[in-house]
Amino acid sequence: MSTTPRAARHIVQNEELLFEISEPGKAAYQLPELDVPPANVAALGERARSDIAGFPELSEIEIIRHFTRLSTWNYGVDTGLYPLGSCTMKYNPRVNEFVARLDAIAGAHPLQPEELSQGALRIMDLLSQYLLEICGMDAITLQPAAGAQGELTGILLIRAALQARGNARRLVLIPDSAHGTNPATAAIAGYEIAKLSSNAQGTVDMASLDRLMTDQVAALMLTNPNTLGIFEEDIHRIADLVHQRGGFLYMDGANMNALVGRARPGDFGVDVMHLNLHKTFSTPHGGGGPGSGPVAVKAELEPFLPTPVLTRRPNGALTLEEDRPHSIGRMRAFAGSFGMLVRALAYIMANGSDGLKQTTEDAVLNANYIRTRLKDVYALSYDTPTMHECVFSDKLQARKADVHTGDIAKRLIDYGFHPYTVSFPLIAPGAMMIEPTESASKRELDEFIAALRAIAQEVDTEPETVKTAPHTTRVSRMDEVAAARKPRLRWTED
Amino acid sequence: MRYLPKSDPVRQRMLREIGIENVDELFAHIPEYCRLTRALDIPTGRSEPEIIDFFRHCAALNAAGYTSFLGAGSYYHYRPSLIDNLISRGEWFTAYTPYQPEISQGTLQAVFEFQTLVCQLTAMDVANASMYDGSTAMTEAVLMAIRVTGKSDILVARSVHPHYRETLVTNTHHRGFPVTEIPFQPDGQIDGSRLEQAITSNTAAVVVQSPNFFGSIEDWKTLAHLAHSKNALLIAVITDPVSLGLLAPPAEADIVAMEIQGFGIPTSFGGPYAGVIASKERYLRSLPGRLAGEARDSEGRRGFVLTLSTREQHIRREKATSNICTNQALCALMATIFMSVYGRRGLRELAQQNLAKASYAAGEFQRQGMEVLFPAPRFHEFVVRLPRTAAGYQPRLTQHHMIGGLPLHRYYPELGETALFCVTEAVSRARIDEMVQLYSGQSQPSLNESALAGARQE
Numbered sequence: 043m044s045t046t047p048r049a050a051r052h053i054v055q056n057e058e059l060l061f062e063i064s065e066p067g068k069a070a071y072q073l074p075e076l077d078v079p080p081a082n083v084a085a086l087g088e089r090a091r092s093d094i095a096g097f098p099e100l101s102e103i104e105i106i107r108h109f110t111r112l113s114t115w116n117y118g119v120d121t122g123l124y125p126l127g128s129c130t131m132k133y134n135p136r137v138n139e140f141v142a143r144l145d146a147i148a149g150a151h152p153l154q155p156e157e158l159s160q161g162a163l164r165i166m167d168l169l170s171q172y173l174l175e176i177c178g179m180d181a182i183t184l185q186p187a188a189g190a191q192g193e194l195t196g197i198l199l200i201r202a203a204l205q206a207r208g209n210a211r212r213l214v215l216i217p218d219s220a221h222g223t224n225p226a227t228a229a230i231a232g233y234e235i236a237k238l239s240s241n242a243q244g245t246v247d248m249a250s251l252d253r254l255m256t257d258q259v260a261a262l263m264l265t266n267p268n269t270l271g272i273f274e275e276d277i278h279r280i281a282d283l284v285h286q287r288g289g290f291l292y293m294d295g296a297n298m299n300a301l302v303g304r305a306r307p308g309d310f311g312v313d314v315m316h317l318n319l320h321k322t323f324s325t326p327h328g329g330g331g332p333g334s335g336p337v338a339v340k341a342e343l344e345p346f347l348p349t350p351v352l353t354r355r356p357n358g359a360l361t362l363e364e365d366r367p368h369s370i371g372r373m374r375a376f377a378g379s380f381g382m383l384v385r386a387l388a389y390i391m392a393n394g395s396d397g398l399k400q401t402t403e404d405a406v407l408n409a410n411y412i413r414t415r416l417k418d419v420y421a422l423s424y425d426t427p428t429m430h431e432c433v434f435s436d437k438l439q440a441r442k443a444d445v446h447t448g449d450i451a452k453r454l455i456d457y458g459f460h461p462y463t464v465s466f467p468l469i470a471p472g473a474m475m476i477e478p479t480e481s482a483s484k485r486e487l488d489e490f491i492a493a494l495r496a497i498a499q500e501v502d503t504e505p506e507t508v509k510t511a512p513h514t515t516r517v518s519r520m521d522e523v524a525a526a527r528k529p530r531l532r533w534t535e536d
Numbered sequence: 537m538r539y540l541p542k543s544d545p546v547r548q549r550m551l552r553e554i555g556i557e558n559v560d561e562l563f564a565h566i567p568e569y570c571r572l573t574r575a576l577d578i579p580t581g582r583s584e585p586e587i588i589d590f591f592r593h594c595a596a597l598n599a600a601g602y603t604s605f606l607g608a609g610s611y612y613h614y615r616p617s618l619i620d621n622l623i624s625r626g627e628w629f630t631a632y633t634p635y636q637p638e639i640s641q642g643t644l645q646a647v648f649e650f651q652t653l654v655c656q657l658t659a660m661d662v663a664n665a666s667m668y669d670g671s672t673a674m675t676e677a678v679l680m681a682i683r684v685t686g687k688s689d690i691l692v693a694r695s696v697h698p699h700y701r702e703t704l705v706t707n708t709h710h711r712g713f714p715v716t717e718i719p720f721q722p723d724g725q726i727d728g729s730r731l732e733q734a735i736t737s738n739t740a741a742v743v744v745q746s747p748n749f750f751g752s753i754e755d756w757k758t759l760a761h762l763a764h765s766k767n768a769l770l771i772a773v774i775t776d777p778v779s780l781g782l783l784a785p786p787a788e789a790d791i792v793a794m795e796i797q798g799f800g801i802p803t804s805f806g807g808p809y810a811g812v813i814a815s816k817e818r819y820l821r822s823l824p825g826r827l828a829g830e831a832r833d834s835e836g837r838r839g840f841v842l843t844l845s846t847r848e849q850h851i852r853r854e855k856a857t858s859n860i861c862t863n864q865a866l867c868a869l870m871a872t873i874f875m876s877v878y879g880r881r882g883l884r885e886l887a888q889q890n891l892a893k894a895s896y897a898a899g900e901f902q903r904q905g906m907e908v909l910f911p912a913p914r915f916h917e918f919v920v921r922l923p924r925t926a927a928g929y930q931p932r933l934t935q936h937h938m939i940g941g942l943p944l945h946r947y948y949p950e951l952g953e954t955a956l957f958c959v960t961e962a963v964s965r966a967r968i969d970e971m972v973q974l975y976s977g978q979s980q981p982s983l984n985e986s987a988l989a990g991a992r993q994e
Contacts, residue, residue: 060649060876071616071882073889077965078896081888083782086913089753091784096656097880105618105876109869112642113627116634120626126635133539134630137584141591142804143620146600152610152806154599154939155930161597162805175577187668187807188862190849194707201710210710226849226859230679232711235854273566303576304563310570320862324539328866329643330633330826331666332808348706364946371706375609375671375699375795376806384591391590394581397537404540406562407550414554427565452638461636466850483541484550510834515638517833520841522637525831529820529843531662532652 055516057111061533064098070105096535115516116329117460123486127431127463127475128221128269130299130321132405135392138324138385147384152376156361162380163360166352169387170336176390176398177298177315178308179338183347184378189296191373192316192335193227193263195348198370199314199339200261200290201231202346206368211260211289217246219270219467224263224294233260240469244270244424246280255287261314265294266307269467269475271409271428273300281311290314290343298322299479300406300430303399314339323386334382348373404480405430408487412476415491419498423470430479436472439498443505447472450497452519453511457493537581603967604939607917607958608749609670609697609775610806611798613886614962616877619800619870629866637831637841643865644840647828650812650872657777657875658792659785660814664825666868667860670795671703673811674743674773676824676858677793678704680813681741681769682713683822683857689738690715693726695748696773698947704743713740724752724910724919728762735766745773746786749947750910750956751894751917753783760788777871778960779915781878781887791815800874801867810864810871821847824858889961890916897959897968904976909954917958919944919951922975926955932974940971 057063083090100108117124124131142148150162170182186192197214204210214228217238225235236254241247245268255262262284267273274280284291293307293315299322301307307315319325319334327333339347349369350362362377393401406429413422413432420434436447451461451474463475478487500508512518551559563571582590604612623629627642634640634647647665654663667673678690690708692701694717705715716734721727726744735742742763746754756772763770772786776798786792797809815823821844829843849856878886894916898908907921922929926943933940941955948954959968 057645059645059652061652064879069879069882070618070877071879071886073882073885073961076889076892078892078968081892081895083888083891086753086783089755089784089913090782091780094656094781094880094883097653097883098876099879099881100876102618102877105873106622108876109622109628109646109873110625112645113622113625114642115640115645116627116631116642117636117639118626118628118630120630124632126632129632131630131632134626135539137587139624139629141588143802144591144595146595146598147591148802148804149600149612150598150805151604151606151612151803151939153606153608153942154602154604155927155934157930158599158602158934158939159805161594164597165591165594172578178572187672188860190859190861191668191672194859198706198710221861222848222850222853222856223859223861225854226852226856229854229856230707230859275565275567277570278567304572305566305570306572309572326629326866327632328629328864329631329640329646329869330865331862332668332810332864332867333862334808349702371709372671372699372702373706374669374703374807375697375809379807380805381802381808388587388591390578391582391587392539392584393537395576395578397539397581398576398578400537400540403559403562404542404547407547407554407559410554410562411550429562451636455636455639460639464635480540484546486541512638516641517638517837517839518835520637520831520833520839522831522841522843525829525841525843526846529827530830531648531820531827531843532655533648 054111057108059533060098060108061096063104064100066099068099068101070100070102122458123478123482123490124460125462125476125478126460127477128296130477130479132324132479133481134324134326135389138388141388142381142384160360163352165384165387167360169383170352172390173317173336174338176302177338178306180341181344181347182336182338184336184383185348185373186335186337187374187379188331188333189316189318189335190223190227192337193223194231195337195373196292196314196316197227197231197261199343199346200292202370203343204260212258213260215254215259215262217264219268219469220263220265221269221294221296243426244272245274246276248276248279251280251283255283255289257288259289261290261292263292263294265296267297267300267429270424270433270470271431272426273429277310296321297430300402302402303395304402314343319382319386324389325382325385332379332382334379346370350377401480408478408480408482411487412478412491416494419495420474423473431475431477433470434474435470436474439501440472443501445501445505445508447474449508449511450474453497453508454493455512456514459490459493599939602937602939603963605941605957605959605971606939608942608956609699609795610803611776611958612803612960612962613778613798615800616874618877619873622873623866623869628869634842637839641839644828646869646872648840650868651828653872653875654812654814657780657785658814659787660792661817662820662823663812663814664823664827666863666865667811667813667825668864669807669809670775670793670811671700673793673813674700675704675707677771677791677813678741678743680791680822680824681771684819685740685769687738687740688713690741690743691718691734691739692743693718693745693748695720695726695750696743696745697749697775723912724750725754725912728758732762735762735768737766739766739768741769741771743771743773745775747779747915747917750919751914752910752912753915756786756788778887778890781883782891783915796871799871801870808864808867810867822857825860826863886961893961893963894918894959897957900968900972904972906976916960917956919954919956922953922955926953929975936970936974938971
């Protein structure tokens with residue numbers, strides 16, 4: 043443990059809260075002079091407030107410095123390799139940001155007349171066509187705000203289709219390797235969850251599926267490739283079994299970036315799927331959102347799509363159709379996170395069919411390169427071939443020196459890398475889930491591999507260094523337990 | 537492909553190190569029948585100028601440079617130039633959820649500041665890190681009220697944004713939670729006596745928007761009293777946070793569900809926006825969404841972490857408070873910067889300008905002999921009865937590069953031919969006058985004449 047005073051007294055490293063640097067009388071705004079008679083505030087009586095107690099008063103330069111200083115305490119894809127498994131932290135192209143900010147795009151109002159919205163609708167239409175081609179599906183909604191809302195949309199579509207057949211059924215089958223959003227979504231859609239165990243290869247156990255797939259099961263929610271990065275080789279038999287027993291196959295498209303241009307879910311029996319535009323299609327993660335989660339379906343489910351649905355009028359004009367008698371209804375206000383759709387379309391156009399396929403291949407190549415170069419020092423959770431991500435276990439390090447995946451992750455920070463995903467998927471104890479994406483050069487991969495190999499050595503020679511990492515950051519490990527015991531969730535003046 | 541940092545020789549070298557010859561071998565475990573054996577039917581990759589040309593062409597097919605009188609849940613407020621400048625830093629927009637606090641303190645501190653600002657603005661005790669948008673925040677607030685009260689009936693004012701009400705129904709009907717609409721009075725406010733009749737001991741939540749969809753301001757005190765008399769929660773819905781610069785916060789409500797787009801987030805044809813839920817402290821454990829909390833590091837320094845995550849799906853799975861994983865962090869950051877820029881006095885002045893412009897515009901309609909519905913006090917939106925089909929005015933407005941009020945027939949057939957107008961600080965008096973003239977038919981100036989008239993008045 044280092045005892046040298048670190049950046050603790052460095053002004054840029056110790057920016058206070060907005061409220062602490064606020065001083066009465068400062069301002070960063072100036073409104074244009076009012077060209078109408080002033081408002082009659084008195085007429086509002088008790089409906090008006092006199093003050094916003096505690097709200098800050100700052101000048102423009104202070105605001106710029108505040109948020110610039112704060113930003114330097116973050117790590118982004120722009121900073122370096124961000125191999126957070128399952129999150130697909132790929133490069134966010136700048137032209138996407140440029141086109142999303144064009145005046146008539148960023149400034150379009152969601153309720154402006156259709157004849158003055160044809161450009162926006164054309165963007166949605168072209169993106170729809172491309173996404174359907176990529177997925178091999180028949181119809182799509184761009185409305186869902188993010189992956190989890192896409193999942194909910196998909197399950198509600200299945201519920202509606204089953205209802206139309208006469209019975210919405212009671213259960214949703216979910217593999218034990220699934221993202222937490224899958225069971226949470228099924229529960230919110232009113233279903234009970236039946237957990238499907240994985241086999242020794244980390245994939246769906248066909249015997250369990252055969253046993254659990256009853257006439258009460260509405261859907262199987264499957265991630266393919268799954269969260270271990272493994273393609274479900276039995277996918278056709280899985281789909282057939284689910285369909286024979288009257289259920290639907292839902293695919294969580296979180297890992298679609300392993301398939302684009304190489305395989306299409308619509309060709310292997312998937313009925314409904316969502317896409318995470320912020321994963322596969324490069325829209326920025328923004329520190330935790332916004333995302334965007336379009337849902338693509340086979341023709342049978344098309345009548346149930348949420349409103350509005352993008353269609354064409356007989357005269358060729360695009361329109362957002364509200365009058366859909368079988369629709370599950372609206373998932374959110376307006377037609378979707380349009381700004382994210384713009385970025386995703388720009389990404390697809392920049393890549394084209396050739397670039398999209400190359401991107402998939404590079405992502406899978408990078409993950410397999412890491413797997414090959416690290417499997418002698420970290421135990422692979424499963425031997426099965428993997429695609430765009432690989433999952434190691436901390437079991438060698440835990441056995442040797444009681445060093446765990448979370449410790450190794452923190453030590454990676456000292457080497458300048460963002461950690462991998464820690465302790466997920468749940469079926470792989472001590473998981474270290476690594477997804478380099480296609481955006482890493484060989485040079486950066488080699489440096490990352492060297493860092494993880496060096497940490498494996500440190501586990502042997504100086505395990506305490508690893509257990510107390512990171513040592514080079516502005517703050518060291520935070521006491522999350524104490525923070526949760528007595529939560530302080532807002533600033534107050536005391 | 538210019539986004540890929542690899543040459544073909546390097547790819548070959550990496551394949552050899554893995555011990556294979558051809559990239560196809562990496563996909564060999566995909567069964568043959570699953571493989572796509574043709575190229576995707578998408579044009580090959582395009583250059584940056586070609587992409588920009590395409591989007592400029594699309595932009596030209598949209599309304600560009602128009603003055604708009606649309607609001608209805610998406611508002612035109614001036615966006616300070618600081619916002620896009622600051623959020624364009626890669627450390628903000630290319631980071632993800634701050635799972636690793638040691639290298640995410642920027643995002644975490646900004647979220648903590650956002651939560652504090654929202655509490656100050658709404659007079660609530662706690663606020664989350666943001667939700668998808670106002671409509672889903674309202675739905676999540678209702679589900680929260682159902683968890684808190686253990687009851688299931690929902691009463692929602694008919695004057696709540698129609699999209700929000702539809703979203704609520706989509707998310708509740710399959711679970712058997714009955715949703716009942718409470719009508720509005722001729723003055724624009726919720727019908728208090730109908731509400732009183734409808735509340736029962738099974739009511740989980742009373743959901744009211746203020747200013748409501750018609751722009752009318754509701755009375756939180758009375759509503760809270762009614763809701764609480766039957767142990768129901770009052771959920772306050774706010775679609776433009778700028779209103780809180782001037783209007784009394786819903787301090788008597790139990791949960792506030794707010795859309796924050798008006799705080800510097802582009803209208804962007806409907807999204808991405810951000811919602812937020814704030815509530816009284818006692819409901820904290822039922823609050824959905826991410827929360828940043830203050831913490832200390834191993835040397836006692838202040839920092840921030842994501843906290844109380846045992847409510848969330850990645851820990852609780854099917855028992856979580858919500859299935860939502862992401863929030864709208866970058867949009868919440870835009871709002872945080874916006875609030876910092878306007879601050880304590882500026883937000884009030886901004887709200888006053890909105891009130892002034894809208895009351896001027898409503899007054900001008902009345903001066904031309906047109907009926908402005910709903911006399912209850914309003915903020916920056918109002919409804920006007922039109923002698924002709926509301927949509928029929930748009931062609932002439934289009935000639936003047938204007939988008940008129942939102943025709944309400946689709947949402948409120950009972951109101952007949954009416955339109956909802958929103959007038960913010962972004963619209964000049966000259967354009968208001970021109971618009972009112974176009975609607976009232978008092979004068980029919982040509983485009984040039986009206987531009988001259990506008991210039992004279994300025």
